[in-house]
Amino acid sequence: MARARRRSCEGGPPITGDEVRRAIGRRDAARRKGLEVAEVEEPMVTTCRVLLISGSLRSSSTNTAVLRTAQANAPQGIAAALYEGLAGLPHFNPDDDTEPLPSAVADLRASIHAADALVFSVPEYAGAMPGSFKNLLDWLIGDDQPGSIAGKPVAWINASPRGAINAHDSLRKVLDYASATIVESASTEVPVTGTMIGADGLIADPTTRQRIAGTLTTLASDYEDRNSTEATGVW
Numbered sequence: 001m002a003r004a005r006r007r008s009c010e011g012g013p014p015i016t017g018d019e020v021r022r023a024i025g026r027r028d029a030a031r032r033k034g035l036e037v038a039e040v041e042e043p044m045v046t047t048c049r050v051l052l053i054s055g056s057l058r059s060s061s062t063n064t065a066v067l068r069t070a071q072a073n074a075p076q077g078i079a080a081a082l083y084e085g086l087a088g089l090p091h092f093n094p095d096d097d098t099e100p101l102p103s104a105v106a107d108l109r110a111s112i113h114a115a116d117a118l119v120f121s122v123p124e125y126a127g128a129m130p131g132s133f134k135n136l137l138d139w140l141i142g143d144d145q146p147g148s149i150a151g152k153p154v155a156w157i158n159a160s161p162r163g164a165i166n167a168h169d170s171l172r173k174v175l176d177y178a179s180a181t182i183v184e185s186a187s188t189e190v191p192v193t194g195t196m197i198g199a200d201g202l203i204a205d206p207t208t209r210q211r212i213a214g215t216l217t218t219l220a221s222d223y224e225d226r227n228s229t230e231a232t233g234v235w
């Protein structure tokens, strides 16, 4: 019996909506016949969903520009979404970490659950990560639902020309505390200054774009490797 051909997160032709619907139809028909999905000879549709989270609220933020550029240059097979709710999160209070959650927190957690992997880009303020971003991370710690940050592959792009070592040391510490899976090979330094950001809010320099996209490729590849025994993944 021919094995299903997996479509890698890191390559292959673009996935169309029709293709997804056809794949779902074939998968469901196979299941109705009692066949293992992995035994159906057809291209499988696997897309790696990456949520991009900036630690800066600044409108001309270099970190947000990095992630916007990542989204705009996401390689085929990777669907990247930019989280835009940081400013709307309430101050973390354990008393409020109970159902019903504040709606902004419920939205944040839903976005995390829907993602296969996360990419952070975080500045340093006064020797630490920004308080607003730490507040976001605090809201993730108590999430005990499937798809939470615990065990989720994460990486960061350090955009600071000054290193921002303290911010990234504390980011690592918190991500460890959250039991996230830090993908070291995908985490990188891509120094960006304000002058590199164009009027479209994106970074134009091709080398920088390539390095930013490389984080997504490596993260998706890692995700693919971790899930290589599962021959399904239509979403």
Ligand SMILES: Cc1cc2nc3c(=O)[nH]c(=O)nc-3n(C[C@H](O)[C@H](O)[C@H](O)COP(=O)(O)O)c2cc1C
Pocket: 056, 057, 058, 060, 061, 062, 063, 064, 123, 124, 125, 126, 127, 128, 160, 162, 163, 164, 165
């Ligand atoms: C109040 C303040 C404190 C800062 N403290 C640090 C710091 O401790 N270390 C550092 O490397 N950069 C520091 N910076 C520089 C910022 O990290 C830098 O401006 C960065 O580009 C901000 O990120 P963004 O462009 O994404 O908004 C500080 C900036 C401000 C406004």
